[in-house]
Amino acid sequence: MINIIVAGPRGKMGYEAIKMINKEENFRLVACLDRKNNGKTLKEVDGLPDLDVPIYENAEECFQAVDSADVLVELTIPEVGYLHTKTAIQHNIRPVVGTTGFNSEQLEELDELLTSKNIGGIIAPNFAIGAVLMMKFSQMAAKYLPDVEIIEKHHDNKLDAPSGTAVKTAEMIRETREPKSQGHPNETETITGARGAELDGMRIHSLRLPGLVAHQEVIFGGPGQTLSIKHDSLNRASFMDGVRFSIERVFEIDGLVYGLEQLL
Numbered sequence: 219m220i221n222i223i224v225a226g227p228r229g230k231m232g233y234e235a236i237k238m239i240n241k242e243e244n245f246r247l248v249a250c251l252d253r254k255n256n257g258k259t260l261k262e263v264d265g266l267p268d269l270d271v272p273i274y275e276n277a278e279e280c281f282q283a284v285d286s287a288d289v290l291v292e293l294t295i296p297e298v299g300y301l302h303t304k305t306a307i308q309h310n311i312r313p314v315v316g317t318t319g320f321n322s323e324q325l326e327e328l329d330e331l332l333t334s335k336n337i338g339g340i341i342a343p344n345f346a347i348g349a350v351l352m353m354k355f356s357q358m359a360a361k362y363l364p365d366v367e368i369i370e371k372h373h374d375n376k377l378d379a380p381s382g383t384a385v386k387t388a389e390m391i392r393e394t395r396e397p398k399s400q401g402h403p404n405e406t407e408t409i410t411g412a413r414g415a416e417l418d419g420m421r422i423h424s425l426r427l428p429g430l431v432a433h434q435e436v437i438f439g440g441p442g443q444t445l446s447i448k449h450d451s452l453n454r455a456s457f458m459d460g461v462r463f464s465i466e467r468v469f470e471i472d473g474l475v476y477g478l479e480q481l482l
């Protein structure tokens with residue numbers, strides 16, 4: 219049995235994760251971390267599942283009180299998610315993190331902390347298998363077609379831009395692509411931001427619109443041709459196989475795994 223704490227139970231991902239955990243025979247939800255409802259149980263909060271699971275607002279207090287916890291599933295916002303993750307590791311609780319927007323210093327720090335504790339942790343910018351494949355295929359294509367632009371599209375409640383998936387895609391592409399700067403050497407922006415964000419010469423464009431969930435297209439260009447690699451998440455259930463897989467696999471690793479492509 220794997221005892222799990224979910225951070226962000228009232229969020230779209232947290233809610234979906236609780237439903238998934240509840241269906242799995244070898245998973246048990248033992249607590250939730252929320253920004254309100256301290257001292258209540260899930261069933262006492264409108265809109266949450268009818269479960270007798272305690273809610274805590276303070277991570278330290280939660281991890282001390284629920285000492286049977288094995289895994290933290292973190293699905294909140296960047297700053298809070300980082301603190302939750304760090305505190306979980308200090309309590310020897312393995313983190314499975316979907317929250318995006320951590321910077322590279324934070325990732326490094328979490329890796330060092332995990333290693334010093336001899337436990338594993340997973341941070342996955344995208345839990346959807348199709349998105350992981352999109353990133354892998356893009357990494358392969360960039361070796362042959364180094365001119366590439368990334369267009370990511372998300373719902374308009376998203377806090378971080380570019381998306382974690384777009385950043386991870388560019389980082390993976392960087393491993394196979396010959397460094398080059400793209401576009402015309404004399405190009406100028408008549409409106410700031412017109413050419414998007416820049417990572418190692420690649421451009422990332424972030425769209426935010428109601429109605430969208432999570433979508434990304436990676437477009438490569440060569441003489442007389444383009445190649446588009448595209449993935450769409452149509453709902454949050456698309457991420458749950460990856461969350462389940464990570465909860466199981468996090469016991470088999472040491473230190474930080476950043477990106478599910480490393481485990482597939």
Ligand SMILES: NC(=O)c1ccc[n+]([C@@H]2O[C@H](COP(=O)([O-])OP(=O)(O)OC[C@H]3O[C@@H](n4cnc5c(N)ncnc54)[C@H](O)[C@@H]3O)[C@@H](O)[C@H]2O)c1
Pocket residue numbers: 225226227228229230231232251252253293294295296298315316317318319342343344345346375457
């Ligand atoms: N890795 C993936 O595959 C994947 C997929 C979808 C979303 N995400 C990421 O997961 C995170 C959550 O996404 P979502 O769509 O569920 O967002 P959401 O806005 O629906 O939920 C955010 C949750 O964070 C909680 N929260 C906000 N401030 C808090 C605080 N101070 N303390 C405790 N909790 C706090 C909110 O109460 C809410 O429960 C985001 O970072 C998003 O980018 C990752």
Ligand SMILES: O=C(O)C1=N[C@H](C(=O)O)CCC1
Pocket residue numbers: 318343344345372373376377380381382383384431432
């Ligand atoms: O809904 C979000 O927010 C998502 N964020 C992730 C990202 O930043 O890449 C993954 C998909 C959904």
